[in-house]
Amino acid sequence: MFTKLRIKNFKAWGEQLWDPGIELAPVTLLLGTNSSGKTSLLQVPLLLGQTFGSTDRSLDLNLGGQKGDLLDLGGYEDVIHGHDGSLDMGFGLSIKDQEPGSKRPSVFTYTVQYRRAGTIPVVAELEYREAASIYAASRQSKGGYRLQAPGYEPEVIGGRPVARRTFQPERSLTLSADALAELGEAGSRVQDLALATTRQVLERVAYLGPLRESPERSYLWGRQTPGSLGPRGQRAVHALLASANSRKKCRDEQEGGRGWLVERVSEWLKRIGVADGLELERQGRSRYFEVVLTTRAQRANIVDVGFGVSQVLPMIVLAYFVPRGTVIIAEQPEIHLHPSAQVGLAELMVEVARERQVQFIVETHSEHLFRRLQFLIADGKTRPEDCRMYFAEPGDDGRAELRPLEVDPYGRIANWPDRFFGDAVGETERQMRAMVRRMKAQQSGGRRG
Structure with missing residues (x-):
């Protein structure tokens, strides 16, 4: 299960979601206007999974374009925020992983940052954080990577910790064989965390797109x-x-x-x-x-x-x-459905999340699905902390903005966005004005006749 997602300088998103991140729940809804950045958030685990699954171990980020790739995002300047190739880009996932045979899940954070080297993205920093322990590889000015891990004391040359090109991470996921050997016992833990990340991102994510x-x-x-x-x-x-x-x-x-x-x-x-x-x-x-x-x-x-x-x-x-514990990422599951059927999707997600521990991260435009989630919270069938909802919209400065909706135990929204699902009140008012205007015109015409 993913408990938090972080994103930096990817498409419409600048750095506003890098430090706080986005809290994820068993059911998470992404709502908002078109071209507001919702799909870009869903693409983070999909892009990482595509990279982890690449057969090219030297590839730092697989942006797609080959047969079999789920995403085809172009080049680095196509995905970097504002098309500014001088910026670093980053992704992060906080993961709760239940290892086979273990009684308690492990909780850790995976983050990776990229910068452009020539025309391609390379890993600037790869980090695993588990409680107070940090395992990391950071790219230095000459292309070498400096390692960090609990209990690890790097060799010092010329007053600086050693950084070697042979320590370069592989597929944005794990450290090279030389780096793992250099870290000794800490290297084994890095391998365990990389395996858990692979298990969650590559094996336990299922995607359903908007076109069926x-x-x-x-x-x-x-x-x-x-x-x-x-x-x-x-x-x-x-x-x-x-x-x-x-x-x-x-x-x-x-x-x-x-x-x-x-x-x-x-x-x-x-x-x-x-x-x-x-x-x-x-x-x-x-x-x-x-x-x-x-x-x-x-x-x-x-x-x-x-x-x-x-x-x-x-x-x-x-x-x-899907197996229990899978993360389902879906875009517009309500497409082509009558409103009365759309409400059933909310019940499906809540029940399956509770009974099968399947997590849903869903982009939707359905007011009916959203309203039914409000009802399920009010009815005690789910809780606000198990059902997070966000509203995305384009900001004035070109960056996307994401607003967490504050839901109380009775399903009420404390910070209702303007024109959340269009302008229903305004449309009703305009309809009434048009009706009154026509009725007056008809009455005037009748009197003249």
């Missing part, structure tokens, strides 16, 4: 369980087929097993009001399957029902497909 795959009349399935649903949710049906045909028996009060995922998804489709159930039907003896939805005793192929069903399906599947 269109539904198909039939799906070819090769009897494989997908490793992920994909950024467009394109393998959601394959995950359902794997569940329906699993050899593992479904046991009470245990996750997984034959049909478990299909049952959870069917339940939520009914709860949010878009279908009464979902079935998977094989076409003869082929490898093709249909997704059939039932609604008020009527059965129809997913292609023949409202488009919103196919668009929300990946979000529901993802909530139960």
Whole structure:
């Protein structure tokens, strides 16, 4: 789980969120106007994960552009704030990690900063902080890296601690083999922290983008369980087929097993009001399957029902497909949904976060989803500290601004932003004025006649 995110000089964000950071909760909503920097916040763990997973160990930051990359952000001057290549850029994540077999989670902070060297970004500083212990590698003026760790006393040459190019960090994640050997016992702890960061950022983050795959009349399935649903949710049906045909028996009060995922998804489709159930039907003896939805005793192929069903399906599947402890990053999960169905997404996130310890970091424009979260807080189904909400907006100086919404135990917002969801009051006032103006005009015309 991520408990805090930090960002410096990345796209619309300057340095205002570097020191305080952004507190994250089991459910975190990012609201605000278009082009206000919300997506850039979501891209931080995705960009780091893309870098950690690179096969090029010498690459400091993988901004994308190759086949298989999730993000393609261009060059350093495309992503640095104000396109000012002289600035340093930085990211940070505070992580609560439950190591396999451990009784207590470890809590630590990972930060990395970059500066431009020629035309490419290089690590200026990599740091792991655990309680009062700091493990770091800092780039010096001649390109060497100086190390810091508890109990480590560096060699001093010419009155300065030694800095070597061979200590350069790898993939913004860990120290080089030479640096780890130099640190001795502290180097082992750096490896442990790097492994925990990899586990959380690379293996426990699932992303669902704002554009979903269109539904198909039939799906070819090769009897494989997908490793992920994909950024467009394109393998959601394959995950359902794997569940329906699993050899593992479904046991009470245990996750997984034959049909478990299909049952959870069917339940939520009914709860949010878009279908009464979902079935998977094989076409003869082929490898093709249909997704059939039932609604008020009527059965129809997913292609023949409202488009919103196919668009929300990946979000529901993802909530139960991912392992416990996963972080789901989603953009506009409410897309193409009727307002009455959008409120169900709030209930889905709150319940899954509580029952499966899945964290949701979501960008949304849905007033209905937001309002239902307020109700769930007021109703005691969740707490303000378990459901953080932020409002992003462009500032006058070109920097994005992020306002934490202050929510009390009854779901009330103390610092309601101007035109939070448009100008509903103003639109009503303008409608009334137009109505009065036309009625007067009609009355005047009638008298003249």
